[in-house]
Amino acid sequence: MKGSTPIVGLTAYTAPMAKAMDGAVDFILVGDSLAMTIYGETSTVGIDLDTMIRHGKAVARACRHACVVVDLPFGSYQKSPEQAFESAARVLMESGCDAVKIEGGREMAETIRFLSERGVPVMGHIGLTPQSINTLGGFKIQGKNKAVADALVDSARAVDQAGCFAVVIEGVMETVARDMHEALSVPSIGIGASVDCDGQILVTDDLIGMFDEFLPKFVKQYTQVLPLIKQAIDTYAKEVRNREFPGSEHTY
Numbered sequence: 001m002k003g004s005t006p007i008v009g010l011t012a013y014t015a016p017m018a019k020a021m022d023g024a025v026d027f028i029l030v031g032d033s034l035a036m037t038i039y040g041e042t043s044t045v046g047i048d049l050d051t052m053i054r055h056g057k058a059v060a061r062a063c064r065h066a067c068v069v070v071d072l073p074f075g076s077y078q079k080s081p082e083q084a085f086e087s088a089a090r091v092l093m094e095s096g097c098d099a100v101k102i103e104g105g106r107e108m109a110e111t112i113r114f115l116s117e118r119g120v121p122v123m124g125h126i127g128l129t130p131q132s133i134n135t136l137g138g139f140k141i142q143g144k145n146k147a148v149a150d151a152l153v154d155s156a157r158a159v160d161q162a163g164c165f166a167v168v169i170e171g172v173m174e175t176v177a178r179d180m181h182e183a184l185s186v187p188s189i190g191i192g193a194s195v196d197c198d199g200q201i202l203v204t205d206d207l208i209g210m211f212d213e214f215l216p217k218f219v220k221q222y223t224q225v226l227p228l229i230k231q232a233i234d235t236y237a238k239e240v241r242n243r244e245f246p247g248s249e250h251t252y
Contacts, residue, residue, distance in 0.1 A: 001026070002187045007166075007199025009189060010207070013038055013055045015062035017204065027067040029101065029201060030056045032074070032131070036213070037205040044130045049076045049087055056095030068097040069123050074131040077102055081114035088120045101168065103129040105155025109162040116163025124164035126155045126180070127193065128171025139216075141192075143176035156180040156188075168201065169193040171218070192218030 001007050008025045012018040013034040021028065034055060035047040049072070056070035070091050077084035088100045099121035102108060112122050127142045143149040152172060159167055166187040169177050177193035190197030202219060205211035209224030239245035 002198045007187055007189065009199060009201035010204045011201070012059050012204060015058045018059040018062040018066075018068075021204070022063045022065050025066050026199070027069055027201075028059060028063065030059050030068065030070040030095075030097070031101075031203065032071040033203050033205075037203065037211050043133055045074045045134070047073045049073055049090065053091055053094045056091060056097045060096040060098075067099065068095075069099045069101050070095055070097045072100050072102050077111060078104075078108075081111045084111045085115055085118060085120065088115055088122075092120065099123055099165070101125055103131050104159075105152070106158040109158040112159055112162035112164055122164050123189075124159040124167040125170065126159065126167060127152060127169050127177070130170075139171070141171050141173060143173040149173070149176045149179070152176055153179050153183050156183045160184050160186055166199075169197060171216075192216060 007027070009027045009029060010021055010025050011031045011033060012021060012028045013030060018028055030052065032044040032047050032052065034051075035041040035044045039047070041047070052070055052073050056068070060068045072084065072087050072091065076087040084102070091097060091100050100115075101123040102112070103125040105126045112124065115122050128139060130139070133139060143152055153176070156167060156169075160183070164186055166189055167184055168189045168191060169180050171192040172180065174194045177190060178196050181188040181194060181197050187198040189199045189201050191201050203211070206215065206219040207222055209221045210226050212226055215221070236245065
């Protein structure tokens with residue numbers, strides 16, 4: 001699809017959500033963002049491998065069309081290529097997904113090559129890497145100075161040459177993201193990057209207005225379901241307290 005048809009990606013963590021988007025998107029990411037959207041944590045760092053596998057299995061079971069990619073969580077792959085392979089093998093075997101995603105640029109090239117040569121499809125992730133917010137100093141846009149911009153383009157080439165089948169570019173200045181895209185021979189997937197990328201991905205909870213802690217600038221909200229959910233719950237609570245529910249049509 002690179003260079004011909006824009007690639008559509010979204011996140012999903014549950015079978016119902018995966019089933020709802022399966023026919024509309026090209027790939028589904030079971031992102032470690034579920035630490036924040038599902039479990040209420042302040043970053044993605046605290047999620048573990050078993051949790052990612054459990055959610056990955058739910059999503060993979062519901063899909064018939066989309067390529068399912070599961071994030072390897074923080075601490076499950078950085079120690080060594082061997083550790084990364086053990087984690088990736090578990091994810092692929094136990095969840096039934098199609099590929100894994102790991103964060104990092106040139107420093108992860110050796111690990112990406114090790115995995116790719118052993119039959120593990122790897123999606124890369126460079127730029128604003130949420131697992132590294134403690135060293136990045138928070139969720140900050142990347143590529144604002146030439147040294148960082150040059151390093152990002154270099155990382156794009158490195159993970160490409162190491163064997164990634166696609167690379168997510170997150171939270172990068174548009175001109176830098178465009179340079180990264182042009183440096184890649186494999187599909188570039190933007191999130192807070194450039195419209196020129198080969199595809200785009202968003203966190204579904206942001207897109208549908210389900211996550212209300214904060215809204216990144218790069219997110220477009222296509223609807224707001226949280227107010228509708230709250231309204232339904234408030235109406236239900238009111239009817240129960242007024243003995244309006246259950247009515248005769250709801251009883252046996």
